[in-house]
Amino acid sequence: MSRIGVLTFLHNGNYGSTLQAYALQRVLREMGHDCEHIDYRPDARSKALNMLRCGNSPKLLLDGLRKREVRGSQAGMQEKYQRILGFYGRRMSLSPVCRNRADLREIAKGYDLLVCGSDQIWNPVWMNPAYFLDFAEPDKPRLAYAPSLGVTQVPGRRKQRIIRRRTALFDAVSVREEEGARVLVAITGNRPPVLPDPVCLLERSAWEELCEPLKREKPFLLCYFIGENTAYWDRVSSLREETGLEPLVIPVTGEAYEQTRFELLDGAGPEEFLGAVQGADMICTDSFHGLAFGTIFGKKVDLIRRYREDDPESKNSRVDHFRREIRQKGLPVMRLEGLQWLKENIGT
Numbered sequence: 001m002s003r004i005g006v007l008t009f010l011h012n013g014n015y016g017s018t019l020q021a022y023a024l025q026r027v028l029r030e031m032g033h034d035c036e037h038i039d040y041r042p043d044a045r046s047k048a049l050n051m052l053r054c055g056n057s058p059k060l061l062l063d064g065l066r067k068r069e070v071r072g073s074q075a076g077m078q079e080k081y082q083r084i085l086g087f088y089g090r091r092m093s094l095s096p097v098c099r100n101r102a103d104l105r106e107i108a109k110g111y112d113l114l115v116c117g118s119d120q121i122w123n124p125v126w127m128n129p130a131y132f133l134d135f136a137e138p139d140k141p142r143l144a145y146a147p148s149l150g151v152t153q154v155p156g157r158r159k160q161r162i163i164r165r166r167t168a169l170f171d172a173v174s175v176r177e178e179e180g181a182r183v184l185v186a187i188t189g190n191r192p193p194v195l196p197d198p199v200c201l202l203e204r205s206a207w208e209e210l211c212e213p214l215k216r217e218k219p220f221l222l223c224y225f226i227g228e229n230t231a232y233w234d235r236v237s238s239l240r241e242e243t244g245l246e247p248l249v250i251p252v253t254g255e256a257y258e259q260t261r262f263e264l265l266d267g268a269g270p271e272e273f274l275g276a277v278q279g280a281d282m283i284c285t286d287s288f289h290g291l292a293f294g295t296i297f298g299k300k301v302d303l304i305r306r307y308r309e310d311d312p313e314s315k316n317s318r319v320d321h322f323r324r325e326i327r328q329k330g331l332p333v334m335r336l337e338g339l340q341w342l343k344e345n346i347g348t
Helices: 015-030 044-054 059-073 075-091 101-108 157-167 178-188 204-210 230-243 270-279 288-296 317-328 331-346
Strands: 003-007 034-037 113-116 142-144 220-224 246-250 282-285 301-303
Touching: 003 015, 015 034, 015 075, 015 270, 015 288, 015 331, 044 157, 059 075, 075 270, 157 178, 178 317, 204 270, 204 288, 220 230, 220 270, 230 246, 230 282, 246 270, 270 288, 282 288, 288 301, 288 317, 317 331
Parallel strands: 003 034, 003 113, 113 142, 220 246, 220 282, 282 301
Antiparallel strands: none
């Protein structure tokens, strides 16, 4: 049995990030390992230093401030965040909080193996070398399970150097999308295997165990959008007319809170989110994990592409790859491939 520390996104208030972290920890525990997630919450100084070190765009700070403004002004968003923390307390094991690289270096000493993944932790747009596990001693074993780069274009030379040097430290690397594999081939010359998001590693029945069912008598259309676009709501109105289903919106953005035409499912935690997906008759979403969970629960998903195809920061490749894999392989094969890679590289 190995003592494993996992590093991924935990505190962005996102259901998908939360549930993919849960899935990977559960799978590693079921394989017989002592596993916990590293509770990384970088302080303001660490964030500023990282932005300068990696050359990330200052607009990321503005995006972060806007999201915090929405969370601070909406009681439902604050309740959601507290419920996510409660989910971690009930369902997962987390390390003591790490605020900076010194904290990460110290806590890494207590693990036999470090794992990073999944989610967009390797997206070069908001690059943070910590998610390449570069804070650990050089001889510390480390694996990358299906991190997403999110993009299709090779980043600039500065970020290429960071990726090339950091990935060289790993004992084994995999990625979540074919497009990400191509980017890594262009940067490193090595092609990693492409494996599914951790949420796909669990059977549908495992997710049903977590569901908090919604008490609704009438069929409904579940709407879950990460992006902001007025066209989304026109689509929701059209689907209501076409299907007769009444929309139920899980609000994430300020724009969603302004949609007085539709009922909101505000303040939902991860279990309530899963219950809403399980109970929906149809789902309309621009979210990768909205699509993934809709597929796991066998729902019809009306997917809205969040980014323009000519946007250099487009992350549409995430949903494109997932849909291709579902058509060509199906969830059972994807699940088997992911589990087999973990067993081969970690053991049981």
